[in-house]
Structures are given as structure tokens and as C-alpha cells.
Amino acid sequence: MIAMSLVIDRISMNYGHTKVLDNVSAIIQKGEFLSILGHSGCGKTTLLKILAGFIKPAEGQILLHDVLYSNNRKIVSPGKRDMGMVFQSFALWPHMTIRQHIEFPLQCRSSRWRSKKEQEKAVENALEITGLTELQQRYPHQLSGGQRQRVSLARAIAARPSLLLMDEPLSALDIDLRVSMRKEIRRIHQLIGTTVIFVTHDQGEALSLSDRIMVLHKGCVEQIGTPEEIYLHPQTPFTAAFIGRCNFIKGEWQGTSFHSADGKLFYQGDIADIFHQQQICPLRPEQLHIIRSGSGLAGIIKEKQYIGREIHYVVSCKENMFNVYAPTEENYAIGEELYLNCQ
Numbered sequence: 001m002i003a004m005s006l007v008i009d010r011i012s013m014n015y016g017h018t019k020v021l022d023n024v025s026a027i028i029q030k031g032e033f034l035s036i037l038g039h040s041g042c043g044k045t046t047l048l049k050i051l052a053g054f055i056k057p058a059e060g061q062i063l064l065h066d067v068l069y070s071n072n073r074k075i076v077s078p079g080k081r082d083m084g085m086v087f088q089s090f091a092l093w094p095h096m097t098i099r100q101h102i103e104f105p106l107q108c109r110s111s112r113w114r115s116k117k118e119q120e121k122a123v124e125n126a127l128e129i130t131g132l133t134e135l136q137q138r139y140p141h142q143l144s145g146g147q148r149q150r151v152s153l154a155r156a157i158a159a160r161p162s163l164l165l166m167d168e169p170l171s172a173l174d175i176d177l178r179v180s181m182r183k184e185i186r187r188i189h190q191l192i193g194t195t196v197i198f199v200t201h202d203q204g205e206a207l208s209l210s211d212r213i214m215v216l217h218k219g220c221v222e223q224i225g226t227p228e229e230i231y232l233h234p235q236t237p238f239t240a241a242f243i244g245r246c247n248f249i250k251g252e253w254q255g256t257s258f259h260s261a262d263g264k265l266f267y268q269g270d271i272a273d274i275f276h277q278q279q280i281c282p283l284r285p286e287q288l289h290i291i292r293s294g295s296g297l298a299g300i301i302k303e304k305q306y307i308g309r310e311i312h313y314v315v316s317c318k319e320n321m322f323n324v325y326a327p328t329e330e331n332y333a334i335g336e337e338l339y340l341n342c343q
């Protein structure tokens with residue numbers, strides 16, 4: 001059998017009579033970076049708390065490297081799990097220096113480290129990987145937000161856990177810092193190769209960081225796949241609408257061919273069964289093209305936004321509004337009558 005890193009096996013969870021996780025399953029390979037992505041309240045943090053051992057699932061089990069970590073009877077306590085955690089709030093202690101923060105988990109798990117020298121080496125390593133070597137004698141209040149989040153990352157990885165759980169670690173940072181910290185997290189993950197479970201409600205974060213994304217909706221898994229699979233081949237209307245923008249065209253599917261209801265727009269391609277059943281075709285704004293003459297859905301430009309490399313249009317076609325992204329050289333005026341196709 002392949003050494004699986006983490007098995008989430010049919011996990012369900014209720015708070016009172018409310019079901020917040022419903023039969024959630026996934027197998028995450030050793031070294032994989034998986035994001036759990038969903039709207040507020042969909043159950044992301046509850047799943048992470050079950051993975052961390054803070055709460056027991058009502059049903060199902062969690063295994064790490066074939067060791068049972070949780071089911072509804074047994075739970076391995078968070079301190080005994082081979083894992084690190086990074087929280088949104090940083091959770092740093094004001095009276096401890098940066099170096100002491102990183103030493104602390106190693107002292108707690110001293111059995112894993114044969115000698116003091118080895119512990120020191122692990123601290124030096126974590127400081128170096130996260131770029132904190134120069135700042136190690138400072139206290140948290142002497143650091144910027146990004147540096148503080150690096151400290152919580154360094155503390156979480158110092159003991160080189162098999163599993164790193166991250167709960168919206170970037171959401172307290174401003175937008176520029178978030179983007180640069182994404183690159184840092186990706187670099188550090190590639191360097192240490194730990195399995196990462198990363199909770200976020202930010203699609204951009206999930207798409208740019210992850211090997212795979214689990215899309216969670218009302219406690220159920222909508223889809224698990226690579227960023228490309230999720231974006232280009234959504235398996236449900238929810239995933240299509242949640243990740244990026246999506247236009248839903250009504251019409252009729254025959255095999256892999258789709259005709260819009262008025263017969264004017266044609267699309268050829270493989271699509272998930274649910275779209276056949278619902279007789280709709282999900283098309284991204286960049287899959288629709290605007291033409292001045294020819295065959296297509298007749299529409300009028302309602303809105304126009306210049307974005308630099310492209311122009312974002314909102315086109316009204318009868319009672320529907322569609323989003324279309326076009327190159328800047330294709331310049332149309334608000335109120336212009338035209339056609340949409342996807343050839």
C-alpha cells in the first residue's frame with residue numbers, strides 16, 4: 001500500500017441538531033498542499049478542528065500514516081499529534097522573544113530530539129527558512145504583521161511535523177503582504193515537503209497555493225481537484241459560480257454538443273453530468289467572444305471596465321446578463337448591439 005499521509009474518512013459533525021459536516025472524505029498524499037475553500041459557515045474550521053484533535057467527529061475517522069487519530073470514541077490529543085498549527089491571529093506570547101517562541105514546541109516534544117544540539121539546529125533551521133535569523137532576539141511587538149506570521153510559521157514547522165494545519169493564516173494581513181506571503185508559504189512548503197491543510201475563503205489564495213483544492217459547501221464536498229480541474233472542469237454549478245466568474249447559458253445538450261435555447265450559440269466539449277441534467281452550459285468570461293456580425297446570442301453592452309490587459313464587459317442578452325473578458329484591441333461602446341459566441 002502507498003504511504004498515505006492523511007485520510008479523512010466519511011466525517012460528519014453536528015452542533016445540536018444542525019449538521020455542519022456531512023460525509024466528508026479525502027485522501028491527502030504525503031507532501032501535498034490541500035486547501036479547504038468555501039463560504040463563511042460552510043464547516044472549514046470545524047473540519048480543521050477535527051483534524052487537529054480539538055473536537056471529536058460524530059461519525060467517521062481521521063488517520064495519519066495509517067494511525068487512527070480520531071473517531072467518535074477515540075481521540076489523540078493535539079499535543080500528541082505529529083502536526084503544527086498556524087492561526088489567523090498569530091497567537092504569539094508578548095513576553096517571549098522570537099527565538100523562544102520557536103524553541104518552545106521543541107522543548108515540549110523533547111523526546112523526538114536526541115540532544116540539545118539537535119534542538120538548536122532545528123531552531124536555526126526554522127529561523128533561516130522563514131528569514132527571521134536577524135530578528136530572533138526581538139519581541140512580537142517589535143515586528144510587523146508579516147514578520148509575526150512568519151514567527152507562527154517558524155514555530156509550527158520547527159519540529160518538522162508530518163502535517164501542518166493553517167487556518168486562514170493570511171487574512172489579518174493587508175493585500176500586498178498577503179500576496180508576498182503566499183509566495184513565502186509556497187517556497188517554504190517546497191523546501192520542507194510537509195503535508196499542508198490550508199483553510200481559506202479566498203479563491204485566489206487557494207488557486208495560487210494549492211496542489212489540490214477541496215470545495216466545501218454547506219458541510220458537503222462539492223469537488224476535490226487541482227486548481228486547473230476546479231477552474232476549467234467544475235463538477236457542480238456551485239463550484240463553477242464560486243471559483244471565478246461563470247455564465248450559465250440555458251439550452252440543450254446532445255452528447256458533447258450544446259445549443260443555446262434560441263439555437264444561436266453552439267459549444268462543443270465535455271462537461272459534468274449535472275450540467276446535462278440541468279440543460280445549462282457553464283462558460284467562463286474568457287470563453288465568450290464578442291462579434292459585431294455573424295451567428296451568436298444577440299446582446300447590448302451594458303457595462304465596460306478597463307483592466308489594463310483586457311476589458312471586462314457586462315452584456316445583456318434578453319433577460320440575462322453575461323460577463324465577457326476581451327483583449328483591449330476589441331473595444332466596444334456601452335449601448336452597442338452585438339453578438340456573443342464561443343467559437
Ligand SMILES: Nc1ncnc2c1ncn2[C@@H]1O[C@H](COP(=O)(O)OP(=O)(O)OP(=O)(O)O)[C@@H](O)[C@H]1O
Nearest residue numbers: 015016020038039040041042043044045046047201
Ligand atoms: N461551537 C459551536 N456551536 C454551535 N454551532 C457552531 C459552533 N461552531 C461553529 N458552529 C456553526 O457551524 C457552522 C460551521 O462553522 P465553521 O466555523 O466550521 O465555519 P467556517 O466555514 O470555518 O466559517 P468562517 O469562514 O466564517 O470561519 C456555522 O454555521 C457555525 O455557526
